[in-house]
Amino acid sequence: MSRNKSLEKSRVPGAAGLWRGALRFPANPAAPGFLTVILMLTAVPAPAATVKDFPACTRLAEQAPAEALTAAQAWLDQGGGDAARLCRAEALFLHGDFAPAGQAFEALAAGTALTAAQAANLYDRAGLSWLRAGDAARAERLMSSALERLPGDTDLLIDRALARAEGKRYREAIEDLSAVLKRTPRRPDIYLYRAEAWQALDQLDQALADTEHVLTLKPGDGGALVLRGTLHALSGDATGARLDWREVIRREPDSVNGKAAARRLAQLDRAPAAAAGHPDDPKDDRKQDKGAGAAPR
Numbered sequence: 001m002s003r004n005k006s007l008e009k010s011r012v013p014g015a016a017g018l019w020r021g022a023l024r025f026p027a028n029p030a031a032p033g034f035l036t037v038i039l040m041l042t043a044v045p046a047p048a049a050t051v052k053d054f055p056a057c058t059r060l061a062e063q064a065p066a067e068a069l070t071a072a073q074a075w076l077d078q079g080g081g082d083a084a085r086l087c088r089a090e091a092l093f094l095h096g097d098f099a100p101a102g103q104a105f106e107a108l109a110a111g112t113a114l115t116a117a118q119a120a121n122l123y124d125r126a127g128l129s130w131l132r133a134g135d136a137a138r139a140e141r142l143m144s145s146a147l148e149r150l151p152g153d154t155d156l157l158i159d160r161a162l163a164r165a166e167g168k169r170y171r172e173a174i175e176d177l178s179a180v181l182k183r184t185p186r187r188p189d190i191y192l193y194r195a196e197a198w199q200a201l202d203q204l205d206q207a208l209a210d211t212e213h214v215l216t217l218k219p220g221d222g223g224a225l226v227l228r229g230t231l232h233a234l235s236g237d238a239t240g241a242r243l244d245w246r247e248v249i250r251r252e253p254d255s256v257n258g259k260a261a262a263r264r265l266a267q268l269d270r271a272p273a274a275a276a277g278h279p280d281d282p283k284d285d286r287k288q289d290k291g292a293g294a295a296p297r
Helices: 032-043 054-063 065-077 079-096 098-109 116-132 136-149 154-166 172-184 190-202 204-217 222-234 238-252 256-270 274-276 282-292
Strands: none
Touching: 054 079, 054 282, 065 079, 079 136, 098 116, 098 136, 098 172, 116 154, 136 154, 154 172, 154 190, 154 204, 172 190, 190 204, 190 222, 204 222, 204 256, 222 238, 238 256
């Protein structure tokens, strides 16, 4: 599962003027546009960047995270305090150093002068970093710490569900997603996440029911059609699978969903017996999407 959301502004630390903005976690820090900016910036030698406030530091992190790391450390050495530490954590994440970023956010979250919302935000950022680093269990623990401070927060529940699913704790992920749907029942993305978790548990009827919810709320959704085709294939309905996958290819042939549908259709045509097994795992398609430049939850 993947998410596609930014951190809420209301959850961004802002006490004592330390933190005056939030840097959205990109679904893919290595997206082509991002690399283009870096190449442009590194093509011409320039003096080391300096920063003296958090917004300037995060702007630099978005454009050139390696420079921002150096600038944030210099700012910290000059007494920049937690604002400099937060910028350094952001730069580590954007540089792809996810484990060090997780450690940095976690250390900030342990601060004593934070409101519950500020601590929850930082624990969530730490969890997202560890999730990208491949440690789903640690990510889940940190997101649970965030939820202890902001019980029932839907964004935090979604993030923890993603971590739980990544750790193959699908039933627990379903619990979180169901809690989100009780609060926001018209979220097609959450129904789709839950459908994928049901599929992972081989609960095809529940998965199909959630997929139909998605298509009711968002007719023609490519991800839902790909998944419904997969569920048809797993149930032995090759005709239904082909209809859904061909519809996705017709609507969006060059998209990630269109390419996934084409792969699955080819797989089914090559080996009809695959309808009794598991065609491509839908999570693999989203991983390819992230690598090509998707979340974020």
